Amino acid sequence: MRLDELTREQKRATLNELRQALFQHDLWYENFNRTMICNQAPDDRDLAEDAHRRWPFGKWLYTIGADRLGAHPSYSHILTGNELIHRYAGMMLRASSVRGSISIDDYELFLATMKQMRAHLVTIKHEIQDALREADPLTGAGNHHRMLSWLRERQASTQQSTCLVMLDLDHFKEVNESYGHTLGDEFLVQFAEYVMSQLRPYDEFFRFGGGKFLYCAPNTDLEQGRAIAEGLHEGLARREFAVDGYLPLTVTASFGLTLLDFAIPVEASIDRADKALRAAKVAGRDRIAVWSASMI
Numbered sequence: 675m676r677l678d679e680l681t682r683e684q685k686r687a688t689l690n691e692l693r694q695a696l697f698q699h700d701l702w703y704e705n706f707n708r709t710m711i712c713n714q715a716p717d718d719r720d721l722a723e724d725a726h727r728r729w730p731f732g733k734w735l736y737t738i739g740a741d742r743l744g745a746h747p748s749y750s751h752i753l754t755g756n757e758l759i760h761r762y763a764g765m766m767l768r769a770s771s772v773r774g775s776i777s778i779d780d781y782e783l784f785l786a787t788m789k790q791m792r793a794h795l796v797t798i799k800h801e802i803q804d805a806l807r808e809a810d811p812l813t814g815a816g817n818h819h820r821m822l823s824w825l826r827e828r829q830a831s832t833q834q835s836t837c838l839v840m841l842d843l844d845h846f847k848e849v850n851e852s853y854g855h856t857l858g859d860e861f862l863v864q865f866a867e868y869v870m871s872q873l874r875p876y877d878e879f880f881r882f883g884g885g886k887f888l889y890c891a892p893n894t895d896l897e898q899g900r901a902i903a904e905g906l907h908e909g910l911a912r913r914e915f916a917v918d919g920y921l922p923l924t925v926t927a928s929f930g931l932t933l934l935d936f937a938i939p940v941e942a943s944i945d946r947a948d949k950a951l952r953a954a955k956v957a958g959r960d961r962i963a964v965w966s967a968s969m970i
Contacts, residue, residue: 676745677801681867682814688742689802695739696795698730703788706763710776716767725760732756748794755791762787810881812859813866821880821888825940828892836934837899839889840947841869841906844926844959846885857917861925864915872906886951888944896933896964903929903962928954932965 680688709716719728726732735756743749762784766776808820816824828836843849843865850858862885869889870879878890889906891899907929914922930951934943946965954963 677743677798677805680742682806682809682811684742685802685806685809689799689806691734691738691742692795692799692802695731695734696792696799698734699792702729702731706767709767710770713770713774716771720760720767721764725764726757729760732760743798746798748798752791752794755787755794758787759784759791810866813863813881815866815870815887816878816880818880818882821878821882821890822940824878824880824890825934825943828890829934829936829940833936834893835895837891837894837896837902838932838934838943838947839891839899839903839906840882840930840944840951841887841889841927842951842955843885844928844955849925860917861915861923865910865925865927868910868913869906872909882944882948886948888947890934896931899931899933900962900964903931907960907962926960928959929962930954930965931962 677685677688705717706720708714709720719725722728727736735752740749743752762780766780766784769776769780808817808823809815810817825836843861846858846861849861865885866879866881866887869887873879873889874891876892878892880888880890882888889902891902894902907927910925910927914924916922928951930947930949930953932943932946932950934940935946946969949969950963950965953969954961957963
């Protein structure tokens, strides 16, 4: 599973696991140095052929770490680095027990390999931290700051069309008033999870505020964007939201479409999508509207 496919809670769990794994690797490195410097008997695990799998870091890397990070481009480099580190460590421990010393070149190679592997791990850690900072804490969709940054980057880097789809749960205010904000939040979470499960690999999804979200579809014209909105609209009509203590409930949503205009600020394009959404609601909700210059 890719990092961007993990839920917010999974990202948090992965970050905590990664921090613990790095801590365990630090403990192993301290133990290795203590053995070398104090001329102690080596741990049997360090002399085994599969030493890279025997210590806590390796056990995590090949089990939970594989599930969380296996699809990351750096994962194979981390595996190779971890195996080489333990191979070099075992060679140095054997050489030290026979000769009483080790080659400086061997130790430098060991250190360089470990630093490289650690750099990959720290980079992944920063990626997860950045993703958490840029995500809405409730739904896991991108937050408002990330939305504006992405749209500005898109506007500055290409002239290919990008369709903006503003979505809003119908009667969401009444849901909060009738059932309480806790259930309303659960609706938002499940709604966002449904939409994010439908994203194409290059699409982006952000929480605009309240029950409103912005679906951004790169390299997509209005006709294609409408097809995306219709698919979401039809899928949502068939979906039941299961909340503890209540019968499965269905909800509807309204959609407002426009294209990202490269000649105006991104906020103005977002406002157009919002006006189209408002037009869909005025027309009776549970429908799709496309922005036109006549909308005010």
